[in-house]
Amino acid sequence: MQQSLVLKQALSWKMNQSLHQSIEILQLSGIELYDYVQKIAEENPLIEDIRPIDQQVLTQFHGDSNAFENMNASKKNMYEQLKENVYMLSISEESIKEAVLFGIDSLNENGYLDITLEDWAAQCQLSMEEIQQALSYLQSLDPPGIGARTLQECIHLQLKEMDCDYPFLEDLFENNLVLIAEEDIQDLAKTYAITDDEAGRLITNMKLCHPNPGKLLEDEETEYIIPEAVVFKEEDEWRLSFFHWSSPQIQIREDIVLDDMPKDGADFLKEKKKELEMLDQAIQYRGKTLEQVLRIIVNKQLSFFEEGITALKPLTLQEIADVLDLHVSTISRTISHKYLQTDFGILRVKYLLQREARKGEGIARVVVKQYVQKIIADEDQTRPLSDEKIRRKLEELYQVYVARRTVMKYREELGIQSSSKRKRRTD
Template identity: 45%
Template sequence: MRQKLIQEQTLQLKMNQSLVQAINLLQLTGVEVVEYIKEIAKENPLIEEVNYDYEIADFKNSNANLPAIGEINEAKLSMYDQLKSQLYTLNVPDDLEPVVLFGIDSLNEDGYLDIDLNLWAEKCGTTIEKAEHALTFIQSLEPAGIGARSLKECIRLQMADKYDFIDSLLDDHLDWVAEENIEQISEQFLISPDNAHQIIKEIQACHPKPGQLLAGNVSEYIIPEANIYEDDGHLKIHFYKWHTPDIEIDNSYADLLNGDSEAAEFLHDKYKQVEWLKQAVAFRGSTIERVIRQIAEKQQLYFQHGTFMLQPLTLREIAKELGMHVSTVSRAISNKYVQTRHGVIPLRFFLQTGVGQEDGKQTSSFVIKQLITELVNHEDKQKPLSDEKIKDRLHGEFGITIARRTVMKYREQLGILASSKRKLGRGV
C-alpha cells in the first residue's frame, strides 16, 4: 500500500513538471522557444543543435520590402521601441505621429506619462487637444495600462470598460477594493456577491507598472509565428519553422544507458528531460496553431477585405469553440504575431469587443470607431456632426444601432472634440 502511494506521488510530480514546462513555453514566442532549447542543450548532451536559420533567411527575403528584421536577439529592445513598433496597427494621422512619438518618449520606465499635457503640446508646437488625441493612441498600445497618468487610470485602461460603474468604484470607493469589502460593493452597485468578488480579483490582477512587462523582452524585431495569406481565393496559413522546432537526440550515447552506473542514471534523467521538453513544445505548437486557425476562420472577412470587416471576437468565444480554458488561450496569444498582407499584426488585435444590434448581430467596437472617424473627417466643417447625427448616420448608412452616449464615449476615446468645438475656426 505504501509502495503504491509513493508511485502515485512520483507520477503526479512528473505530470506536474511537464505541465508547468508546457504552460511556460506557451507564453514564449517561437524564437524564444528556440533560445530556451539552446539553453537547456548547454547542460543536456543529448540535444543536438536546432537548425532553423534557413527559414529566418527565407523570411527576410520574402519580406524584403518591409523594414529589415535584423538578427534575432542581437540586442535588447527598449520599452519605448517596443511601443513604437506597435504603431503600424493604428491609423495615426501623419501630422499627429511626431506628437505620439514624443509622448512615448515621455513615459517613465513603469509606463506612466511623465509629462504635463500643456508642456507636451508646447514641446511639439501643437495644441492640448492634439496632445490629448495622441495620448489616446498611446493608451491603446499593449500592454494595457500604458500611458496612464495615475494608478486609477492605469486600472481603468486595463479593465477596458468592462463595468459601467468602474469609474465610481475607483474614484469613490477604492478602499472597498483594498479591504475586499464584497458586501458594500454588492449593495452600492446592485450586483451579486460573486460578481463583486470577481471584480475585486480583476482589479487586483491589474499590473500597477505595465511598462515593466516590456522590460525583459530581448527580441530586437517582431518575428511572426505564422503567415496568413490568400491563395486562389482560399485563406491559407504557413507556420514558420521556429514555431515548433524539432529536437534531435544524439544517439551516440545509447550504449552508455545500460547498467547501473552514474553515467547511465544521468543519461536516463536527460532522456526524460528531452521527452518532457518535446511534449511541451508539441503542446505549445498545437495549441497556438488551433488558436491561430480559429482566429483566421472567425476573422476571414478581415483578411480578405481589410479593417472595416473586423468582427467582434473574445477570448471566451475562442476558448469555448476549442474546448480550452480562457487562461490557456490568453497565454497562447500573448506577444504572438502573424504576418498578413496588412502587415505583421499582434494576435490580440483580432480580439474585439462587439456592440449588439437589433437583429441580434454584433459589430466590432473598433469598426464603429473607424466609421465615426471617417464620418468626422468628411463632415461639413461649417456644420459638424453632433453625436446624435453621427448615431443617425451609423444607423442609416451602415445599419449600426448604438446609443448617443456610446457615440460620445467612442468619440472621446478617439480624442475627437464635440461638434461645438469642431466647427471651423473653433477646433483644431
Template identity: 50%
Template sequence: MKARLVQEQTLQWKMNQSLLQAIHILQFSSVELIDYIQEISKENPLIEEVNYDYDIAQYRSSNSSSAVIGEINQAELTMYDQLKKQLYTLDITKEIKPLVEFGIDSLNEDGYLEIDLDLWADKCNSTIKQVEQALSMIQSLEPVGIGARNLSECIVLQLQSLPVYRPFIKNLMTEHLEWIAEENISAITKHYDTNDTQVKKIIEQIKSCHPKPGRLLITKRPDYIIPEASIYKEMGMWKISFYKWNAPTIKINKTYEDLKDLEKEAADYLKEKYKQVDWLKQAISYRTSTLERVIQTIVEKQYMFFEHGAFMLQPLTLREISNELDIHNSTISRAISNKYVQTKHGVLPIKFFLQSGIRQENGKQTAAFAVKQLITELIQHESKHKPLSDEAIKNKLAEEFGITIARRTVMKYREQLGIRSSMKRRDL
C-alpha cells in the first residue's frame, strides 16, 4: 500500500499543473464553477466580475417544486453494486461468476484489488487459473482501470483501450516509472527504440488517466439541483440550450491593462495573473465544449426517450459515448458527474441516460429502467381482484410491447421495485 501511494504522488507532482486544474474544473457543476472562480478572484486583482446573466437563486425559487423524475426507482448504488450490474454484459459461466463477485467485493474504494490471488483462490476453493480469469473479467468492466493491483497496472489498463498503446508501455510503467514522472523523453525513446512524438503522446495520455477509477462510481447528491442545460423541441427538432451559468464570463479590471508604466516586479506579477485568467478561460471553454458534445450525443442516442418518454429509454454506456466522441471514458465520467439537464419530463441527472441493458430472448437489448417502468405501469392498472402473476406480466410485455424476457427477470425487477407478489396484492 505504501509503495503505491508514493508512486501516485510522484506522478501527480510532476503532472502539468494546468492539466490537473482543467481536470478539476471539468468535474465542477455550474454552481461549484462560479464559486471556484469567485474564490480565485479574491487573490487575482484582474478579475473584476463573474457574469452569468441569471440569478441562480431566482431559478431555484421558480423551480423549487420541479420533480427530479430521474431518481424514480434509482436507489443509490455503491461502487460494488454498479460493477455487479455490469456482469450481464459478460459471457460468464456459473462456476466463474461467484469468483468474479468475490473479487468485486475485495476491491477498495479506489477500485484496486487488495486481496492476493492465492488467498482469493483459497477462499473460493478454486484454482489460480480460474481466479486469473475472474480478474480479467473484472478488469473488463467500466470504468477502465477497475481491478488493478497497483497504480502502474491501473494506467496500463486504461491505455490499452487507446490507439496510443504500445507493447513496451507495460514494461515502462512497471520498471521505469521515474522516467514518466520526470518526463524523461530521451531516456524512453532510447531504451525502447521509439521517437519523441510517440513518447510525448503516451505521456499526455498517461496524464489523462484516472488514478482512482473506483471514485468515478461514487455518487454524491448535491445540496440543490441547478441544471446545466435545457433540452426542448422546436420546429420538430430536439435542441439544447445551455444556461449562462454553464459558461460564466470573466470581466477584467481595466485598471491593470497597461503594464508599461509599472515596475518590473509588479509587471511580472500581473503577467502571471493574466496567464491564470487565460488558462481559466480555456479550462471553462474545454468544460463547456466537452459537456455540450456529450449531451448532444445523449440526445441523439436517446431520441426515442425524448419523443415518447421513459418507456423508450435505450441501453447506453460510457464506452459507447467514448467511442463515438473519441474521448476517454474517465473524462466523460468527470464531465457528467453531478450534473443535470432540464427536460419536458423534469430535471434529470445526466447519468440517468446511461442505462444498463437487459438482453431479451430474441437477442435485442432493452434498458432495464424502461422494463421496470412498464412492469410498474401494468401492475398499477391490473385488476385488484385478479392481479397479474409474473408469468402474466411476462406475456403482456411480449404481446403489447415486443419485450421478451424470462419470468424470473420479471420477478427480480418486481422485487427491486418493492412490489409484492400477485398473491399478496390480491384485494380480498
C-alpha cells in the first residue's frame, strides 16, 4: 500500500512538473524560448547544439549589431516595463500622458496605486475628470489589475479582461465571497440569477486572478520585439507563415553510449533524456497551440488586414477558447508577449482582440472610438459637438448605435475634453 502511494505521488509530481513546464513555455516569445532552452542546455549534457536566431533577424527588426547572447544583459523593472507600454495607448493630450507616467511612478511594488486621486490631480495640476481619464489609461495596461486601488478593484479589472464583468460583482465582493471560497456553484447561481455554467466560470476565473499583478512584472530581461509569424497576401489570399526562430531546434548528442557507463552515470543520463522528451513535448504543444490561436485570430480579422483599423471585429479570449475547447487562461498565455508582422507594421497579437461596443451589434470598441475621434476632428471648432450630437452622428454616418454615456466614456478614454472646453473663440 505504501509503495503504491509513493508511486502515485511520484507520478503526480512528474505530471505536475510537465504541466508546469508546458504552461511556462506557452507564454514565452520565440526569443524567450530560445533563452530558456539555452539555460537547460547548460545542465543537460545530451544537448549538443540549439539552432540560434541568426544575426540577420536582429538586423532586420532592430538594426542591432550586438550578438544574440548579449541581448538580454540589461533588465527592466515594473515601472520601466509599464512606461514602455504607454506608447501603445492613443493619448492625444500630452498632459494626460504625463499624468499616466506619474501614476505609474505612484504604484507600489504590488502594482497598486499608492496615491489618492486628489493628490494625483494636485501633483499634476489637472482636474479630477482628467485624472479619471489618466486612471483609465493606467488600468488598461498589462497585466490586468495594474493601477487598482483595492484588492476588490484589482480582481474586478482582471475579471473584465476575462469577459466576466457582471453587474453584481460589487455586492458579491462585499457580502458573498464565501460562495467563491466554498465553490458553491448552486447558491451563487441562485443568489445572482445566473446559470450554473456562468457561476462555475466565475468561480474558476476568480481563482485565476492574481492579487498582486505588479509581481508579474518583477525585473525581467529586456524584451526585444521580434514577431512569431508574418501575415501577408499572396495570389489574392491572406496567409500566415511562422518564422523559423519561433521554435528552436535542439540537436541531441549521438556519441554517448549508456552501456559503457557506470550505473549512476547511465541513470543520470536517462533522467536527462526524459527531461528532453518533456521539453520537446512542451515546445511542440506551444507551437501547435500558438498556430491554432493565430489562425483563428487572422481569419476573424481578415477585413482588418484589407482595410485597416476601422474594419477590426470584436473578438475575445473566451471565443477563441470555446472554438479550441481550451481554458481562457491558456489562450491568454498563448498570446502573451507575441507579435505579428503585418502590412501595418509589427503588431501585438492582443491588439487584434477587441471587445464589442454594444452586445449584438458586431462592432469593436476601438472602431467606435476611431469614429468618435474622426467626428470631433471634423467638427466646427467654434461650435463643438456635444456627446449627444456625436451619438447622432455615429448613427447617421456609420450606423453605430450606442448610448450618450458610452460616447462620453470613449471620448474621455481618448483624452478629448468636453464640448464646452473644446470651444474655440473667434475673437
